[in-house]
Amino acid sequence: MASKPTPKPWIAGIHAYVPGKSGGDGMPTVKLSANENPLGCSPQALDARASAVHPSRYPDGDSTALRAALGKLHGIDPARIIMGAGSGELLYLAASAYAGPGDEVLFSEFAFSLYDIVARRAGAVPVEAPARDYGTDVDALLAAVTERTRVVLVANPNNPTGTYLPKSEIARLHAGLPADVLLVIDLAYVEYVDPADDDGSMALAATAPNVLATRTFSKAYGLAGERVGWGTGSTELIEVLNRLRGAFNVSNEAQAMALAALEDQAFVEQSRGHNAAVRARFVEQVEALGNHGLRTVPSEANFVLVLFEGKLTGRAAYDGLASAGYMTRWFSVPGLDRGVRITIGTQDDMDAVARILRELAETA
Numbered sequence: 041m042a043s044k045p046t047p048k049p050w051i052a053g054i055h056a057y058v059p060g061k062s063g064g065d066g067m068p069t070v071k072l073s074a075n076e077n078p079l080g081c082s083p084q085a086l087d088a089r090a091s092a093v094h095p096s097r098y099p100d101g102d103s104t105a106l107r108a109a110l111g112k113l114h115g116i117d118p119a120r121i122i123m124g125a126g127s128g129e130l131l132y133l134a135a136s137a138y139a140g141p142g143d144e145v146l147f148s149e150f151a152f153s154l155y156d157i158v159a160r161r162a163g164a165v166p167v168e169a170p171a172r173d174y175g176t177d178v179d180a181l182l183a184a185v186t187e188r189t190r191v192v193l194v195a196n197p198n199n200p201t202g203t204y205l206p207k208s209e210i211a212r213l214h215a216g217l218p219a220d221v222l223l224v225i226d227l228a229y230v231e232y233v234d235p236a237d238d239d240g241s242m243a244l245a246a247t248a249p250n251v252l253a254t255r256t257f258s259k260a261y262g263l264a265g266e267r268v269g270w271g272t273g274s275t276e277l278i279e280v281l282n283r284l285r286g287a288f289n290v291s292n293e294a295q296a297m298a299l300a301a302l303e304d305q306a307f308v309e310q311s312r313g314h315n316a317a318v319r320a321r322f323v324e325q326v327e328a329l330g331n332h333g334l335r336t337v338p339s340e341a342n343f344v345l346v347l348f349e350g351k352l353t354g355r356a357a358y359d360g361l362a363s364a365g366y367m368t369r370w371f372s373v374p375g376l377d378r379g380v381r382i383t384i385g386t387q388d389d390m391d392a393v394a395r396i397l398r399e400l401a402e403t404a
């Protein structure tokens with residue numbers, strides 16, 4: 041008999057999720073490391089916080105009003121909607137429901153770092169298919185499918201690269217997967233995408249029995265701290281996930297704020313417009329440093345992966361920005377380590393970041 045409780049062997053392989061850092065050594069820092077909304081959130085959401093159900097009361101475990109409002113806005117039967125404590129919770133649930141020891145959970149190289157944890161937590165084997173130009177390569181994903189593949193995770197737009205698969209590629213991926221493989225399309229950043237460029241995931245989730253689309257209030261709605269996400273798929277799929285989720289997984293305050301935020305679509309549009317404009321200018325400023333080996337990966341999200349292929353390295357750029365008070369994100373992953381992921385902040389912040397990058401590149 042062991043002298044103490046032993047965690048399941050697959051837990052040992054998990055590296056706890058590393059969130060974007062908030063600050064440097066006590067100096068005031070602009071946080072551009074966690075893809076948060078620089079505009080905050082809807083003022084209506086802030087107002088709703090005060091009138092949320094009293095904290096002494098358990099929340100509505102089914103988030104009924106919120107699911108009804110989401111259903112109305114997106115034209116979905118609320119029975120096909122599940123709420124999560126952030127969309128991250130739903131990714132865990134999906135992997136745990138459909139994959140276990142001996143199974144494979146497949147995703148792309150340079151995908152969201154949580155996917156590896158999600159797979160391992162289910163006891164399954166995480167499998168990475170090579171990326172192409174830092175983006176998801178549908179052919180590589182399909183080629184990596186085996187008899188043991190149970191779940192495929194794709195973020196569109198992808199984090200940390202910002203790359204985006206068009207509708208035709210999402211359709212091709214779905215068509216190429218066996219019917220018994222669950223395709224999870226993680227739409228955490230979809231509100232930042234021009235609605236004209238819809239990737240068809242929501243329509244697929246409405247019709248295909250093996251597709252779950254997940255979304256969040258953490259990004260364009262600006263409610264990252266409230267932990268509200270949602271998913272939609274077939275009623276059967278949603279029922280399965282409901283059996284696994286926390287009974288009261290979305291707090292009173294979170295439900296009230298998300299409901300009010302949903303009613304303020306003008307704020308979401310403002311966030312999308314602001315992001316697109318500031319991102320375009322920032323990309324232009326970085327691309328102008330091409331002679332120093334800097335370039336950007338095309339992004340549809342609220343962040344840009346800047347690549348450093350000249351004298352200035354990704355790590356040095358990250359350190360230089362941090363010493364100047366701008367916290368960004370650097371990943372010590374081969375291939376990704378030449379990049380720095382920078383959240384799109386205010387115009388002033390991004391102009392400052394571009395200026396610092398220029399100075400760093402010119403003096404490297």
Ligand SMILES: Cc1ncc(COP(=O)(O)O)c(C=O)c1O
Pocket residue numbers: 074075125126127128129152195198199226228255256257258264267268269
């Ligand atoms: C691609 C992607 N999916 C999901 C999430 C999880 O977000 P949340 O749990 O806050 O909804 C994130 C957060 O950074 C993300 O980048």
